[in-house]
Amino acid sequence: MMAVRGSQQPNYAEGTDEQPQLNTRGEQIVAQGLPPLAQLVSCGNSYQAGTTTAATPVVAIPTTAALIGLWNGEQDNGKCYVIDSVWALVVASTAAQQTMSILGNISMAQIPTAIANTITPRPLRAGQPYRGNARIAVGITLNTTDGVAANWFPIGNNPPQIAGATNNIGSSMEWDCKGMFIIPPKNQFSLTVIAPAATASSVQVGFRWHELQLPPVV
Amino acid sequence: VTAIPSTACLLGLWNGEPDNGKSYIIESVFAMRIVTSAAFQEMTILTNVSLQPIPTAIANTLTPRCLSGNRIGYGGNARVAVGITLAAAAGGVASNWFPVGNTYQIASGATNLGGTREVNVQGRYIIPPKGQFSLSVIAPVATASSIVCGVRWHEAILPVYV
Numbered sequence: 001m002m003a004v005r006g007s008q009q010p011n012y013a014e015g016t017d018e019q020p021q022l023n024t025r026g027e028q029i030v031a032q033g034l035p036p037l038a039q040l041v042s043c044g045n046s047y048q049a050g051t052t053t054a055a056t057p058v059v060a061i062p063t064t065a066a067l068i069g070l071w072n073g074e075q076d077n078g079k080c081y082v083i084d085s086v087w088a089l090v091v092a093s094t095a096a097q098q099t100m101s102i103l104g105n106i107s108m109a110q111i112p113t114a115i116a117n118t119i120t121p122r123p124l125r126a127g128q129p130y131r132g133n134a135r136i137a138v139g140i141t142l143n144t145t146d147g148v149a150a151n152w153f154p155i156g157n158n159p160p161q162i163a164g165a166t167n168n169i170g171s172s173m174e175w176d177c178k179g180m181f182i183i184p185p186k187n188q189f190s191l192t193v194i195a196p197a198a199t200a201s202s203v204q205v206g207f208r209w210h211e212l213q214l215p216p217v218v
Numbered sequence: 219v220t221a222i223p224s225t226a227c228l229l230g231l232w233n234g235e236p237d238n239g240k241s242y243i244i245e246s247v248f249a250m251r252i253v254t255s256a257a258f259q260e261m262t263i264l265t266n267v268s269l270q271p272i273p274t275a276i277a278n279t280l281t282p283r284c285l286s287g288n289r290i291g292y293g294g295n296a297r298v299a300v301g302i303t304l305a306a307a308a309g310g311v312a313s314n315w316f317p318v319g320n321t322y323q324i325a326s327g328a329t330n331l332g333g334t335r336e337v338n339v340q341g342r343y344i345i346p347p348k349g350q351f352s353l354s355v356i357a358p359v360a361t362a363s364s365i366v367c368g369v370r371w372h373e374a375i376l377p378v379y380v
Contacts, residue, residue, distance in 0.1 A: 034374060035341030038243045042344050042376040052313040084342070089262060089317040091222060093358065122314055124342055126233075126268045126349030159260075159321040167358035169220055172262040172317045174337075204222075206316065208342070 005029060037084075040210055044128045046084070047121035049136050050206020054091045057100060057195035057203050064147030066105060066190035067205050069140040071115045073133035074185040077216060081134065083181040083189060084208040086155055087174040093167040094199035099158040102173065102205065103192045107146045110186035115140055124208065132211050142190060152192070182214065219264075220360050225310035227266065227352035228367055230302045232276045234295035235347040238378070242296065244343040244351060245370040247318060248336040254329035255361035262317045263335060263367065264354040269309040271348035276302050285370065294373050304352055315354065344376065 005021040012018050021029045040046065055067045072081050088102050119136035123129070141147070156175025183189045193203050219226070233242050249263050277299040282292040304310035319337030345351045353367050 034372065035243055035245055035339075037339075038341030038344065038372075038374075038376070041342060042241065043379045046342075048316055050313075050316060087317050089356070090260075091356075120313075122309075122316070123267060123269070125344040126346055126351065127271050129269070157320075168260055169358040170260040170262045170356045171321045172260075173320050174318060204317075 002028070041124045044125050045132065045211040046124040046208070047130060047132070047211070048124060048206060048208040049119050049121045050087070051138050051204045052119060053138070054201035055138065055193070055203055055205065056198050056200045057193040059194065059196065059198050061103065061149045061152050061194065062192055063149055064142045064144065065192065066140050066142055067192045068136065068138050069115050069188050069190040070183065070207060070209065071111065071135045071188045072183045072185050073114055073135055076185050078185045079132070079211040080185070080214040081183040081189065082179045082210045082212055083177045083183065084179070084210055085174055085176045086191060086205070086207045087172065088193050088203055088205040090168050090171040090202060091204055092199065092202040093169050094195065094202045095197040098168060098196050100173065100193050100195040100203065101158050102155045102175065103152045103194055104155045104181065105142065105146060105152050105190040106181055106183070107188040108151065109145065111143065111188050112186060115188070140190070146188070219354055219356050220358065222264065222312045222315050222356065223354050224312050225303045225306060227302050227304050227354055228300060229353045229369065230276050230299050230304070231345065231351045231369055231371065232272065232297045233345045233347050233349050234275055234297055237347050239295070239347045240373040241347070241376045242345040242351065243341045243372045243374060244339050244345065245341070245372055246336055246338045247353060247367070247369050248334060249355045249365055249367040250334040251330050251332060251364055252366055253361065253364040254331045255357065255359055255364045259330055259358055260321050261335065261355050261357040261365070262321060263319055263337060264315045264356055265318050265343065266304065266309050266315050266352040267343055267345070268304070268350040269314065270307065272308050272350050273348060276350070296373070302352070304350070308350065
């Protein structure tokens with residue numbers, strides 16, 4: 001049984017037993033308590049990582065070359081990596097008024113061999129050391145099944161060009177993927193950046209992810 | 219800054235709760251230009267989540283303001299300070315600074331005073347007791363005294379998962 005709530009909102013005392021409520025249209029009243037990601041990140045399995053040295057964007061959709069890769073080293077029934085967001089940042093000025101886009105590549109089958117382990121994941125919950133089995137490396141080469149132009153897809157909207165700019169340090173883009181990409185055990189998520197000019201050592205790119213046990217993929 | 223920093227933070231939020239106390243759930247971050255810098259200039263907010271508990275409180279130079287009106291004063295245990303130094307072991311290294319949000323656009327104009335960025339991070343960053351959340355801003359030119367930046371947060375008891 002649910003109570004109908006009109007214009008008066010209750011002010012319950014702590015520890016009392018109360019009924020869930022409906023509004024006068026018969027809709028159940030539910031309110032978000034904390035920001036959407038708070039409970040998930042508080043579990044302590046949410047991380048971020050990016051290239052630690054500036055990289056060079058590509059000027060055409062690549063094949064096997066990725067700027068950074070995230071490989072899931074869990075056992076076969078282990079945690080999946082749920083991609084939260086991706087980002088790219090210009091750290092050295094490129095050609096003026098230059099745009100850029102992030103390209104993502106999701107492996108199509110398990111990759112049994114781990115990639116190098118050169119980047120340490122950083123926590124989204126302060127003080128949480130990395131305790132998972134991810135491997136992250138920069139400047140990696142994908143296999144020829146995944147590493148084809150048709151398996152790279154743009155993610156998000158490019159940052160606006162600033163007309164008249166002569167220096168674009170600090171130009172960035174971020175895309176909230178909201179779990180749009182899932183990386184099961186032994187699979188890999190790779191990124192690169194495409195731009196009009198391949199200015200050396202000009203961009204950094206990275207991702208945030210949550211490590212969760214999900215129903216097995218069949 | 220004009221390059222990703224290491225130990226230098228424009229702003230730090232330190233959680234001074236006891237060990238099982240409230241966590242700080244980051245709601246949003248912002249940066250705004252208050253003095254014009256070089257025209258047509260970009261900027262991006264950089265965030266730093268501490269890697270280990272920081273037992274020593276930072277200075278207490280800024281008073282938090284409540285998001286709910288009609289409430290004077292701050293009753294929590296946060297400390298907020300500007301221009302602080304973050305130890306390398308606690309995360310004061312370039313690889314622990316991450317951009318957040320998207321660049322804003324300046325179509326034209328010789329002055330960019332009032333240009334802002336705000337990013338709703340939706341609780342993506344959790345700062346448990348003795349943890350610290352720090353901010354900086356990267357831009358093409360280090361125009362002195364040109365930017366203010368800040369953070370909004372909620373203080374709540376969260377389950378401690380180990």
